[in-house]
Amino acid sequence: MIKGILFDFDDTIGNRCLYTYQTFEELLDTYCTFADPYQRETVLQDLMLWDMKGNYRKNFILENLKKKYHLPLPIADFNEWWNNHQSKHTIAFDGIEEDLAALHQKYKLALCTNGTNEAQRDKVQRAHLGDYFDAIVTSGELGHKKPAPDVYVEACKQLGLETNEVIFVGDTFSTDILGAHRLGIPAIWVIRKDWPCSLDIPRIESVHELLDIL
Ligand SMILES: [Mg+2]
Incomplete structure (x- = not known):
């Protein structure tokens, strides 16, 4: 589940x-x-x-x-x-605050982001989204970048969940999707519907679509 x-x-x-x-x-x-x-x-x-x-x-x-x-x-x-x-x-996608608020009523939410700790946390604050995340893992703080497994494992640990209890949502195949796949975490790819790919990865064009498929 x-x-x-x-x-x-x-x-x-x-x-x-x-x-x-x-x-x-x-x-x-x-x-x-x-x-x-x-x-x-x-x-x-x-x-x-x-x-x-x-x-x-x-x-x-x-x-x-x-x-x-x-x-x-x-x-x-x-x-x-x-x-x-x-x-x-930094500016968030339109409507993301409402989407995260709705998702947060049913799920614990974490961010796994590559970049310096200061810059990435600053982005979350400037987007006024800090309240929606129960955990924030930055590669700068952790010392490892996605697709390294520690990033995903650390986020699960901070949420108090196992890797088989979460899904990953991200836009970059070589980091977000690959790293999740290696740990058996189901990934949802944020990418245009017509973007070519030989693998059948579930995809959405915006986080808003998560509300319909979860
Ligand atoms: Mg990205």
């Missing part, structure tokens, strides 16, 4: 696309000047592609800005800049 739900945060609960775009706007508006709004937007849209949903090394972005647009930005440590700025822009 399912007693708990483990959630990823970025792009599952938090509208990462939106707050990533706003962080890139802050980056360009701090360090660059564009006479043409189409040129600024072109760079922004490339930044969104190079971001790779946060799944690749951050310096790749600075390297590409320099290589393609001849924009060498005077930032020594882009990881640090990112961690200090992105969380400020």
